[in-house]
Amino acid sequence: MTSAAPDERRLTIAIVGLGYWGPNLLRNAWEIPGLRLKWICDLDELALEKQVRRYPGIEVTTEFQTVLDDREVDAVILATPIKTHHQLAKRCLLAGKHVLVEKPLAATVAECDELTALANERDRILMPGHTFLYSPPVVAVKDLIASGELGDLYFGTMSRVNLGIHQRENNVIRDLAPHDFSILLFWFGEPRFVRAIGRETIVPGSLDVGFLDLGYDSGALVHVELSWLAPTKLRRTVLVGSGKMVVYEDTSSEQVRIYDRGVDHVEPHSFGEHQLAYRSGDVITPRIDVNEPLRLELEDFAHSIRHGTQPRSSMHLGTRVVRMIEAAELSLEYNGAPVPVPAGDNGRALPDRRRSSRGMPVVPSSAPLDPAPPLDPLVPLP
Numbered sequence: 498m499t500s501a502a503p504d505e506r507r508l509t510i511a512i513v514g515l516g517y518w519g520p521n522l523l524r525n526a527w528e529i530p531g532l533r534l535k536w537i538c539d540l541d542e543l544a545l546e547k548q549v550r551r552y553p554g555i556e557v558t559t560e561f562q563t564v565l566d567d568r569e570v571d572a573v574i575l576a577t578p579i580k581t582h583h584q585l586a587k588r589c590l591l592a593g594k595h596v597l598v599e600k601p602l603a604a605t606v607a608e609c610d611e612l613t614a615l616a617n618e619r620d621r622i623l624m625p626g627h628t629f630l631y632s633p634p635v636v637a638v639k640d641l642i643a644s645g646e647l648g649d650l651y652f653g654t655m656s657r658v659n660l661g662i663h664q665r666e667n668n669v670i671r672d673l674a675p676h677d678f679s680i681l682l683f684w685f686g687e688p689r690f691v692r693a694i695g696r697e698t699i700v701p702g703s704l705d706v707g708f709l710d711l712g713y714d715s716g717a718l719v720h721v722e723l724s725w726l727a728p729t730k731l732r733r734t735v736l737v738g739s740g741k742m743v744v745y746e747d748t749s750s751e752q753v754r755i756y757d758r759g760v761d762h763v764e765p766h767s768f769g770e771h772q773l774a775y776r777s778g779d780v781i782t783p784r785i786d787v788n789e790p791l792r793l794e795l796e797d798f799a800h801s802i803r804h805g806t807q808p809r810s811s812m813h814l815g816t817r818v819v820r821m822i823e824a825a826e827l828s829l830e831y832n833g834a835p836v837p838v839p840a841g842d843n844g845r846a847l848p849d850r851r852r853s854s855r856g857m858p859v860v861p862s863s864a865p866l867d868p869a870p871p872l873d874p875l876v877p878l879p
């Protein structure tokens with residue numbers, strides 16, 4: 498009998514945290530032929546009981562250490578609350594396991610940096626679960642940007658609102674912004690500053706509405722609206738470029754619509770002849786794959802483990818997301834002042850951005866000015 502090549506071997510995995518989100522990871526992982534789901538683990542026995550009936554033969558435990566002690570386990574998937582990410586992921590890496598951590602990678606940049614160093618040192622894959630990087634409409638928009646069809650981004654607006662559960666331990670920025678920030682990093686790279694205002698509307702101490710502005714070196718501006726308090730669920734992004742305009746709406750039957758619309762400024766031939774040319778061309782709805790993003794995310798995790806490559810949702814991108822969250826939270830403390838998002842500056846003086854932020858003072862970021870790794874290219878999925 499010949500044994501399977503190392504990169505074809507089934508990976509034995511455990512899923513920790515079977516609350517709201519964990520069961521979705523479990524359902525997808527169960528269906529991937531290259532994964533063998535051995536353990537599910539949760540502190541709450543009831544959460545485990547609910548799953549056992551659906552996944553016969555799976556082993557259950559309330560003891561995280563049991564999973565770590567099992568030498569057969571190659572990788573652990575963590576779907577536990579944010580405050581546990583650093584500690585649990587660190588224990589996985591120290592036990593020699595690869596680890597996929599739900600978003601955000603950890604609560605602070607310092608924690609992300611520690612985990613990244615450990616993953617490098619132990620030669621393990623550490624991957625944050627930024628599901629939207631695997632979402633076919635998000636990838637379709639990325640292709641549109643990369644092909645140059647969108648042109649230069651003038652501005653964008655993003656809404657992620659619904660009547661959501663008010664989370665006691667989280668604010669709405671930590672809960673929802675990782676999605677928009679990961680998508681924006683994937684599409685356009687790092688912004689130069691973030692500013693944020695918000696309200697604790699219902700529960701004192703619990704920020705449930707946040708309005709964020711991002712400014713880019715190119716002059717592009719993006720506004721992000723986040724809320725757990727809205728009459729309807731809205732997941733809508735509008736990008737206005739010099740070439741085309743795009744509407745990406747997750748909840749619509751036509752998730753991406755491309756508008757050949759815009760206004761061109763025609764250079765005057767002589768003084769006083771400024772002219773505007775309006776374009777109102779076709780609207781195209783591209784064909785979008787129907788693959789489930791979570792399945793693609795898990796397949797990328799498995800592929801990265803087998804080949805020792807970084808997944809599209811890399812630990813570096815995960816750290817940059819947390820850096821943007823920290824910048825937004827710092828801005829909140831300063832009533833919306835723009836906070837630079839340091840990246841690749843390596844200590845050099847940041848350019849004066851007051852002009853693009855309409856005279857508001859720029860608050861120095863608390864994040865260290867260390868060089869950020871280059872933007873991850875669009876890695877084709879296996």
Ligand SMILES: NC(=O)c1ccc[n+]([C@@H]2O[C@H](COP(=O)([O-])OP(=O)(O)OC[C@H]3O[C@@H](n4cnc5c(N)ncnc54)[C@H](O)[C@@H]3O)[C@@H](O)[C@H]2O)c1
Pocket residue numbers: 513514515516517518519538539540541544561575576577578579581599600601626627628672
């Ligand atoms: N990618 C997405 O779209 C998406 C969506 C929702 C949530 N999430 C993320 O998933 C994670 C979990 O969120 P949720 O809404 O499912 O939370 P949840 O509170 O519903 O579930 C968390 C579960 O983890 C268990 N748990 C906590 N500490 C544990 C420990 N030490 N060992 C074992 N089990 C432990 C809890 O008992 C609970 O069942 C968060 O990081 C969140 O940001 C991601």
